[in-house]
Each structure stands twice: as C-alpha cells, then as structure tokens.
Amino acid sequence: MKPTTFLTTVLAVSLSLFSAAAAPLPSDVSLNATSAFDLAERAGTPPPVPAALPLQPSLGKSQFLFRAVTNDELTLITSRYPVGHSPTGHKGEAGDFSSTGAIYAFSDITQADKWGQSFTTPKFDHYFMVKFQYTVSKTATRKAFASGTPDWVTFVSNNYAKRRQQGFDIVEGPISVKSAGSFIPSLDDNGQMLHQLAFVTPAGLGTLKVVSVSKIPVPAGAAKPRFCPGCTIQ
Known part of the structure; x- marks a missing residue:
C-alpha cells in the first residue's frame, strides 16, 4: 500500500470515530413513544400505560x-x-x-x-x-x-x-x-x-x-x- 493511501485511510477512520463520539445523545424530550416503549421492553419493565382520555359527551346526537x-x-x-x-x-x-x-x-x-x-x-x-x-x-x-x-x-x-x-x-x-x-x-x-x-x-x-x-x-x-x-x- 502506498504511504499516501495508508494515511488517507487512517484519516478517514479517525474522522468517522470522532463524528460518532461527538454526536449528542437524544434528550428526554426527543424520545418519542416508540423509543420509550423499546427502551422499557429492553430493560424488562412494562411499557408506560397511556393516560385515560376524557370522555366526550355522546348524547347530543340520535x-x-x-x-x-x-x-x-x-x-x-x-x-x-x-x-x-x-x-x-x-x-x-x-x-x-x-x-x-x-x-x-x-x-x-x-x-x-x-x-x-x-x-x-x-x-x-x-x-x-x-x-x-x-x-x-x-x-x-x-x-x-x-x-x-x-x-x-x-x-x-x-x-x-x-x-x-x-x-x-x-x-x-x-x-x-x-x-x-x-x-x-x-x-x-x-x-x-x-x-x-x-x-x-x-x-x-x-x-x-x-x-x-x-x-x-x-x-x-x-x-x-x-x-x-x-x-x-x-
């Protein structure tokens, strides 16, 4: 392998590792319902139960x-x-x-x-x-x-x-x-x-x-x- 090719490869790998390390982890706000469900499932705990929705009046129509x-x-x-x-x-x-x-x-x-x-x-x-x-x-x-x-x-x-x-x-x-x-x-x-x-x-x-x-x-x-x-x- 030519020296220039070797140096180019090393540089590319280093930049890739640096980018992955620098990427921010998702915050609590960015976790959607699906990811929260997946995390709970992986941890062996029950997924969160959705809150009960208010009942809507239904007798205003026949x-x-x-x-x-x-x-x-x-x-x-x-x-x-x-x-x-x-x-x-x-x-x-x-x-x-x-x-x-x-x-x-x-x-x-x-x-x-x-x-x-x-x-x-x-x-x-x-x-x-x-x-x-x-x-x-x-x-x-x-x-x-x-x-x-x-x-x-x-x-x-x-x-x-x-x-x-x-x-x-x-x-x-x-x-x-x-x-x-x-x-x-x-x-x-x-x-x-x-x-x-x-x-x-x-x-x-x-x-x-x-x-x-x-x-x-x-x-x-x-x-x-x-x-x-x-x-x-x-």
Missing part, C-alpha cells in the same frame, strides 16, 4: 344504544322492554347516577356483550341484549361527566348514600368502582374509562325506543371475560 339485561331482571324482559316502545321502568335501585334507579346502557355493543357475559351468574344460561333507538330531546335535562372529577365523586357518593342533590333526566360519564372508601372510574383493558349512559326519569326513558331484544346464550362452563371487576350490576 343513535343506537345497547343494554345487557341479566339475572333476576330476565323475568321482566317482555313487560319492561316492549319492542317498538319506550322502556316502562327500571329496577329502582341506587346506582352511580341516580339514587332511585335508571336504565343504564352503552353506545358500544361489544361492551354491552362483555357486561352480559361477565355478570350472568351460573343460575342463568343466557342474557338479553336490548337495542335502543335514542332520540335527542329538547326538554330532557342532561348531565355529562368527562372523568373522575371531585364533582363526579360527590355525585356518585350521594346517589349510593341516597342524599338529596340535583337530579337529571339523563346522565353520562365513567362507571365507578370503590377504592379506599371512595370511588374511582373503572378502566378497560386499554386503560381507558368505561362510558355509561343512564336514563333516570320518565322524560329520560322517553328518549329511548326498544328496537329489538335478542337472547344471548351464556354456557355454564364457558370462560367469562373479566369485564368491569368491582362494578355494581345496574
């Missing part, structure tokens, strides 16, 4: 809603949920959004099915999926909670304690679970809050029309999804 009717309420399926008409009533039991009862529903049929599958007790081999047509009312009063705020905690606590407070025809927001003597929102498998819709008064029930009632089998030996553990059956 839509289909779904309710899983389970257990002791099965005997009332025909009288309480007449097809082509509004529900005739509800359990009358204190729950998250009313001290006197409500019809609770989901906008997501998959969540309604998970509720029915997981909360059907071994005494029963099926539940009923009720499909509603919800129509916006200009007169029914509505209240929406975006997350587990102090106002939400107070509202839920007062309902279970049956303390007097302002009521509404329709309420939507996170499903609650008990925690350390209080209430927090229940989260799904993705760390997001479960969104429930409650129709409390005759005016609220009047915004619903039963479109269909379907019998859904729940085999006694079937594995049940772990959905909303600690939630009150409503």
